[in-house]
Amino acid sequence: SQQGEEDPQALSIQEGENATMNCSYKTSINNLQWYRQNSGRGLVHLILIRSNEREKHSGRLRVTLDTSKKSSSLLITASRAADTASYFCATDGLLSAGGTSYGKLTFGQGTILTVHP
Amino acid sequence: NAGVMQNPRHLVRRRGQEARLRCSPMKGHSHVYWYRQLPEEGLKFMVYLQKENIIDESGMPKERFSAEFPKEGPSILRIQQVVRGDSAAYFCASSPRGGPGANVLTFGAGSRLTVL
Numbered sequence: 101s102q103q104g105e106e107d108p109q110a111l112s113i114q115e116g117e118n119a120t121m122n123c124s125y126k127t128s129i130n131n132l133q134w135y136r137q138n139s140g141r142g143l144v145h146l147i148l149i150r151s152n153e154r155e156k157h158s159g160r161l162r163v164t165l166d167t168s169k170k171s172s173s174l175l176i177t178a179s180r181a182a183d184t185a186s187y188f189c190a191t192d193g194l195l196s197a198g199g200t201s202y203g204k205l206t207f208g209q210g211t212i213l214t215v216h217p
Numbered sequence: 218n219a220g221v222m223q224n225p226r227h228l229v230r231r232r233g234q235e236a237r238l239r240c241s242p243m244k245g246h247s248h249v250y251w252y253r254q255l256p257e258e259g260l261k262f263m264v265y266l267q268k269e270n271i272i273d274e275s276g277m278p279k280e281r282f283s284a285e286f287p288k289e290g291p292s293i294l295r296i297q298q299v300v301r302g303d304s305a306a307y308f309c310a311s312s313p314r315g316g317p318g319a320n321v322l323t324f325g326a327g328s329r330l331t332v333l
Binding site: 130131133135141142143144145148188190192202203204205206207208209210 | 248250252257258260265272273275310312320323324326327
């Protein structure tokens with residue numbers, strides 16, 4: 101299996117419910133990010149959590165990271181129809197060019213979230 | 218700020234033709250990345266460039282694919298002698314200079330290549 105695998109592959113919920121998506125990865129990481137992709141569009145960065153952090157919040161988003169289990173979860177609370185999109189986790193490894201972090205990310209296959217009005 | 222601009226948005230080529238995809242990074246960003254997304258899959262890293270330099274091309278196929286980011290003008294991803302398996306969405310992303318925030322990417326809307 102690949103670095104950065106999400107589950108479930110698809111999630112269908114009603115507006116107002118919470119949506120939880122999980123991501124597992126294999127190798128050590130510097131950071132883990134979550135991105136959102138609307139159909140036919142580019143990815144939009146949602147949130148970044150560093151390897152020494154366990155939880156992070158941004159608006160209706162809550163991300164957790166468990167480095168011992170090499171897993172992360174993204175929780176969207178009080179979902180809206182506009183949250184319908186694909187959600188991807190992405191990791192960057194410990195390697196770097198010139199000693200600095202850069203954007204060589206490994207993406208999972210994504211979770212397709214559908215929020216019904 | 219126009220963000221990351223990619224063109225063309227859609228490109229149709231016949232097998233054996235060449236495809237050229239262009240990307241202008243976000244203003245103030247000097248690092249450009251190309252990713253490929255096959256249908257129903259996540260994005261796969263292809264190449265990382267700075268002005269006039271290829272920093273990491275470990276995700277580029279060994280043949281037919283090349284990328285450049287000249288001193289002036291957009292970054293170009295070039296695919297020669299396209300085959301049906303090259304059909305995909307190609308995304309460009311940019312980031313600020315190295316250091317904190319360097320790995321948070323701003324993506325363009327993508328170029329969708331269809332090979333007939």
